[in-house]
Amino acid sequence: MTDHDQIREYVNKHRSSYIDLLKEACSIPSVSTEGDGFEKMSAWLEDRLGRLGAKVERLSVPGSPDALLGVIEGSGPRNLMIYDHYDVQPVDPIDLWESPPFEPTERDGRIFARGAADNKGDLVARLCALETYKEVVGDLPFDIKFFIEGEEESGSVHFEDICHSHSGALSADDCVWEGGWFDFQGRPQMYFGCKGLLYVELSLKRLTGDQPSSIAVFAPSAAWELLRGIASITDDHGKIAIEGFSDGIVALSPSEIESINQIAFDEEERMQALGVDRFLDGMSGSRLKRELLLSPTANIAGFTTGYGVPGASKTVLPAEAMAKMDFRLVPDQDARDVEKKLLAHLQDGGFGDIEVKVLSAENPSRSPSDSALGVAARKAADEWFDEEVVVFPWMWATGPMYPIASGLGIPICSPPGVGRPDSNLHAPNENARIEDYLSIVGYTVAYLEGYGTHAG
Numbered sequence: 001m002t003d004h005d006q007i008r009e010y011v012n013k014h015r016s017s018y019i020d021l022l023k024e025a026c027s028i029p030s031v032s033t034e035g036d037g038f039e040k041m042s043a044w045l046e047d048r049l050g051r052l053g054a055k056v057e058r059l060s061v062p063g064s065p066d067a068l069l070g071v072i073e074g075s076g077p078r079n080l081m082i083y084d085h086y087d088v089q090p091v092d093p094i095d096l097w098e099s100p101p102f103e104p105t106e107r108d109g110r111i112f113a114r115g116a117a118d119n120k121g122d123l124v125a126r127l128c129a130l131e132t133y134k135e136v137v138g139d140l141p142f143d144i145k146f147f148i149e150g151e152e153e154s155g156s157v158h159f160e161d162i163c164h165s166h167s168g169a170l171s172a173d174d175c176v177w178e179g180g181w182f183d184f185q186g187r188p189q190m191y192f193g194c195k196g197l198l199y200v201e202l203s204l205k206r207l208t209g210d211q212p213s214s215i216a217v218f219a220p221s222a223a224w225e226l227l228r229g230i231a232s233i234t235d236d237h238g239k240i241a242i243e244g245f246s247d248g249i250v251a252l253s254p255s256e257i258e259s260i261n262q263i264a265f266d267e268e269e270r271m272q273a274l275g276v277d278r279f280l281d282g283m284s285g286s287r288l289k290r291e292l293l294l295s296p297t298a299n300i301a302g303f304t305t306g307y308g309v310p311g312a313s314k315t316v317l318p319a320e321a322m323a324k325m326d327f328r329l330v331p332d333q334d335a336r337d338v339e340k341k342l343l344a345h346l347q348d349g350g351f352g353d354i355e356v357k358v359l360s361a362e363n364p365s366r367s368p369s370d371s372a373l374g375v376a377a378r379k380a381a382d383e384w385f386d387e388e389v390v391v392f393p394w395m396w397a398t399g400p401m402y403p404i405a406s407g408l409g410i411p412i413c414s415p416p417g418v419g420r421p422d423s424n425l426h427a428p429n430e431n432a433r434i435e436d437y438l439s440i441v442g443y444t445v446a447y448l449e450g451y452g453t454h455a456g
Contacts, residue, residue: 002137002449004384007442010136014128015438019111021048022124022437023104026113032087032153038065041086042150045070049146052130059166064158065150069169072130074140080373080451081145081172081410084123085152088115089426096428109434116432118425121418122179123148125437129444137445141452145172149400155199155360156400163403174373174451175410177401179417182436184269187387188416190377193394194401196329196364198338199301201357202226207319210306216317223305226321229351233298233325233342238280240298242345245338250331250366252294256393260293261286264390273421292396297328324359328398335361365401366394371411376450381416384443389416415447416440 030041046056049070058066091101091114099105104113149159180189206222235241267284283291306318339358346354381389405412418432418440
């Protein structure tokens, strides 16, 4: 195995060019809801992959931005997929950014730009790692397939279609998925799956137009009725009250439960970051970790109706109301099954007039931790980082892993990546620490070499 000092030395020698490459990627405004920079971003990636010797093709399905598949051939029979995405979140509210979101800026040892942490930081780190690998380690003993989509931040609506339509080209033995985090204590984290998501828009119209509130004595209120419908989704203790909602949730073994109980989780720092002095229902310790990973959620993401100008008044009975809700799902719930049960719940409760529009549906995913990639990534992390790696069976966030892990049958691992709790993902002033980014370049080289040895 290559001495880690050799890897670090090469990365440090090329730190300026590697930093510039991340800035270059982050300067392209490939915003998920706008799409203006998609062609420029995908063309940039085609060029970078080509420089690494990859054969690049575009994977297309109607209505979706092109995904890219860049294949770098190695000497062995195995294939490793590396998944990332090139789209980023919108930048609003723009006035809260301290520097323009698409003019990457170094400040306090960090790069501030939209996409610096999610997900261009991990993506570019892996491109740089391939260059480093070839120069320090040598030829790859396995093929690498970079699979980069452009729709992740808007729910990967067409991702399953892409995977199904191009299943032959996408065959692989293992899959690297985006990247984990460093926690508040600086411990690297890795995951082997994720929660799923059902994101819905609930709307109700009761009148032809807004009316004076004086007639609320006899005219129906869309706002009150929608609120009552939403309130019926949980009971008085906050538990989800939809019949059959928990069907399919996987039963973990006692050893798996115990491993979750042993996970390091920084409660005090997280409470401080949230500005609270306690978690819901006083949760802490083992219960908090079990709830975080094993419990689904029903969250009101937004509610809109009537007059909402701050500091001003207007007596109005709104004609219609709209809410957005997201349900985080755990293995092995099915998002479309949950949708049907939500519709039945509203209908049976007398709220059948509420229109339900599904905006995103992603199933949860779970992969074995003893895959060839999982073993290599864990061993390399133990040797590369100063802090002990924290291993989660799956992350409590969501990503479109299901079409690959279940649809294509490829085990997934999300190794440590560039993000931290203060990276401001999806928020103004998104950032990545420069030393984290460079460290992930080197760590990637280390686990790729370990994977080649283990999988050989």
